[in-house]
Amino acid sequence: MCVNYAPTRKERIDALVKVFTTGLPDWPGEVWQDYAAPIIRAGNDGAPELIVGTYGMLPKAHMPPAAKHFTTMNARAETIGQKQSYSKAWRQGQTCLLPTSWFYEPNYESGKAERWAIGMEDGAEFCVAGLWRAWDEPEGGQSFSFTQITINADDHPLMKRFHKPGDEKRSLVIVPAGEYDAWLDCKDPEVARSMLTLYPAKGMKAWPAPRASKKVATTEGLF
Numbered sequence: 001m002c003v004n005y006a007p008t009r010k011e012r013i014d015a016l017v018k019v020f021t022t023g024l025p026d027w028p029g030e031v032w033q034d035y036a037a038p039i040i041r042a043g044n045d046g047a048p049e050l051i052v053g054t055y056g057m058l059p060k061a062h063m064p065p066a067a068k069h070f071t072t073m074n075a076r077a078e079t080i081g082q083k084q085s086y087s088k089a090w091r092q093g094q095t096c097l098l099p100t101s102w103f104y105e106p107n108y109e110s111g112k113a114e115r116w117a118i119g120m121e122d123g124a125e126f127c128v129a130g131l132w133r134a135w136d137e138p139e140g141g142q143s144f145s146f147t148q149i150t151i152n153a154d155d156h157p158l159m160k161r162f163h164k165p166g167d168e169k170r171s172l173v174i175v176p177a178g179e180y181d182a183w184l185d186c187k188d189p190e191v192a193r194s195m196l197t198l199y200p201a202k203g204m205k206a207w208p209a210p211r212a213s214k215k216v217a218t219t220e221g222l223f
Helices: 010-015 087-091 177-185 189-194
Strands: 005-007 036-042 048-055 074-076 095-107 114-120 126-136 142-152 170-172 204-208
Touching (some): 036 142, 048 177, 074 170, 095 142
Parallel strands (some): 048 142
Antiparallel strands (some): 036 095, 126 142, 142 170
16 A cells, blocks of 8 residues: 655646646655645535545544544555445445555565556656545534555566555556546446456656655564
8 A cells, every 4th residue: 555655846736637736735855643744635516625634534633532533545446435434425426536646655676665656657647536424523614634545566567566465466546637527527337347457558758766864673664
C-alpha cells in the first residue's frame, strides 16, 4: 500500500485540470497520514473543484478516543463498498482525483527495504483515484479528508516489484486523463468499480528515492 506520496504543486495543477487555486492553503511537497494535500472533486455545478483535505479517510482528530489505531490512507477496491470507513462515500459517488507527481513504495530487490518513487515515464503529473468525505468541525465549518484506492498488482510488470517478498502486490489506480470527467461524475458504484484498472507499465517508471534522513529504524520509517 502507499503511505507517502508527492502531490502536484499548486502552480502545476492547471496542467491536469482547469480549476481555481486562488485562496487555497498550500500543502507540503510530500505527504503522509493526516498531512494536507489537494483533492479534485465534482463541485455543486458539476465542474471540477479543487479543495484541500487530509490524507486518510478517518483523520486521527476524528477517531474515538478509545478506538484502536488503524490507517485509512488506502481503500482496497475489493472491499471498498463493505468497509465502514469508505462504504457511505462509495455509495454516494464521492469520487475524487488526487493530483500526484509520484508516489513511494518499498522495494526489497537488494535484500532490504529501500524507498522507490513511481511516476509517469515522461515525468508528467497524473491523478490517482480516490474517495473524499466532509467533516463538521466543533468550532464550525467543515474539513475534508480522502483515501486512495488500490487494486491487486500481482501480475503488473512494474508494480509487482514492490512490497515484501511473499506479500500481495498492490497498486494505486492511476486514472487516464481522458477519464477524469467520467470518474468525477460517476454515481453508480458498479460503473466506478469497472474503472479501477492497472495503468500500463510502459507508461510508468520507477527509481530509488531514499529519504534525506539516515535515522531510519523501521521499514515504516522509510515512507
